[in-house]
Amino acid sequence: MARVCIIGAGAAGLCAARHILVESCVSQVDVLEQAGQLGGTWVYTENVGYDDFGLPIHTSMYKSLRTNLPKEIMGFPDFPVPESEKSYLPAKDMLAFLQLYADKHGVTPHIKFKHHVQQVMPKMGPKGELWEVTYKNMITLESTTKEYDYVVICNGHYNTPFIPSIPGLKKFEGDVMHSHDYRVPEIFTGKKVLVIGAGPSGMDIALEVTSVSPRIILSHHLKEQPRTVFPDNLVQKPDVIKLEGRKAFFQDGTVEEIDVVFLCTGYLYNFPFLHESCGIVVEDNCVEPLYKHLVNINHPSMCFIGVPYYVCAFSMFDLQVRYYVRSMNGTFSLPTREQMVEHWEEEKKNRAARGYTKRQAHMMGPDQEKYYASLADEASTASLPSVLTKIREESSIRFLHNLKHYRQDIYKIIDDDTYEIISNGKREILC
Incomplete structure (x- = not known):
């Protein structure tokens, strides 16, 4: 009987626990969560x-945030978000949904809140490989080391800011801030703000900050220029080439005087x-x-749920977990180490040939349906319906070109x- 450690009680961790708990081959499931509540990135706090x-x-x-x-x-495929009049929900509704999901499937009692994972390490046991997991109870300050047969990593990837290498950034005379620490627009009142990055957060926050800032410069390198009509105090610029004093120099030769460099540049695994x-290794x-962006090739009794991005996240978590659980219970066998290495190397070559950079190794987007199908086929489980990716693509287009109103x-x-x-x-009606 297997003992399973799940690290993180966000959507991915809850989904992993929900499926693993019903497996007859599993005797123990511990979900280790650093925070005092479940929900991961959906938990709001004013603290930074x-x-x-x-x-x-x-x-x-x-x-x-909505x-x-x-x-x-x-x-999730077997647990949709409850019906409501709106399609785009505030974060608190998604957090309530995750609580409902965890309670409904008996996951909540298995979560150890305020438990910080200190170290995960493989070791050989009498019947094969085991995992030594050391974690600290942040209330009692006691550290515990336990052995598990499987470790499922679900700590998310929206918490460690990526800071780009921009000449002069470290010596910039104004303020520098990453979107990870953004909560409300009032902190930018009266300041000229350079927003770097036009992903979902960059666009959203730039628009929000126009209500308090005299001038917003949105710097990005989107291949397709957004058709969204922004307020007059927001202008778009190409990439920043350097910062000097309180000035930003752009690729088009223009220069702007600014008070704040606001980085909406994403996150690091x-x-x-x-x-x-x-x-x-993360490089x-x-x-x-x-x-398959999922199984640790060197130690297949460890997996990572939720690494791919530009996906239908909760549904993908569910499919990844179902895939991995079916390898645990013997429904199918994972390939040999050599076969898995060959598959990973071949995929990297294929993606490079299609213009993906190493930094985009886990970006799905147009590849997501093929990815879902590959997991489902190998594990002989249900894939995700194409309507999910169709809606995702439609919504993403509308976000780019009608930012002010697409949530209606x-x-x-x-x-x-x-x-x-x-x-x-x-x-x-679309199909």
């Missing part, structure tokens, strides 16, 4: 920097608790060696391939 225990604040949630994808594709003997934001759209899934959208009072 470090928590009461001196640990880095995990969440990057800002106060006004989902940038419709709820119709944000649930970070697994500080993994001992080097786990055999996992240029590529986590390797992983088979209402979606309805009709079947596995077809959906309905109501926008500006007009109803349209």
Whole structure:
């Protein structure tokens, strides 16, 4: 009977526990969570920097955040987000949904809150490989080391800021801040703000800050220029080439006087608790060696849920977990180490040939349906319906070109391939 340690009680960790708990081959499931509540990145706190225990604040949630994808594709395959009039929900509703999911499936009693994972290390036991997991109870300050047969890593990847290498950034005379520490727009009142990055957070926050700032410069290198009509106090610029004093110099030769450099530049994968003997390396934001972005090739009794991005996240977590559980219970066998290495190397070559950089090793986007199918086929389990990726793509386009109003759209899934959208009072069926 297997003992399983799940690290993290965000959406991925809850999903992992939900499926593993019902397996007859499993005797024990511990979910280790550093925070005092479940939900991971969906938990809002006004605190930034470090928590009461001196640990880095995990969440990057800002106060006004609403989902940038419709709820119709944000649930789990067997547990959709409850019906409501709106498709785009505030973060507190998603947090309530995750609590409901955990309670419904009996996950909550298995979570050890305020438990910080200090180290994960493989060791040989009498019947094969085991995992030694050391964690600290942040209330009693006692450290415990326990042995497990499997470790499932679900600590998310929206908590360690990526700071780009911009000449002059370290000597910039104004303020420098990352979106990880953003909560409310008032901190920028009266300041000229350079926002670097036009991902979902960059665009959203830049628009929000126009309400308090005299001038916002949104710097990005999107291949397709957004058609969103921004307020007059927001201008778009290409990449920053350097910073000097309080000036920003751009690729188009223009110069702007600014007070704040606000980095909306994404995050880094970070697994500080993994001992080097786990055999996992993160280089240029590529986590390797992983088979199907999921299984630790060097130690297949460890897996990582949620590494790919630009995906239908909760549904993908569910599929990844179902895949891995079926390898645990013997429904299918993982390939040999040599076969997994060959697959990983071949995938990297293929992605490089199609223009992906190493830093984009886990970016799915147009590759996501193929990825879902590959997991489902190998594990002989249900894949994800194509309607999910269709809605995701449609929503992403509308986000880019109608940022002010796209969250007013209402979606309805009709079947596995077809959906309905109501926008500006007009109803349209798409497939």
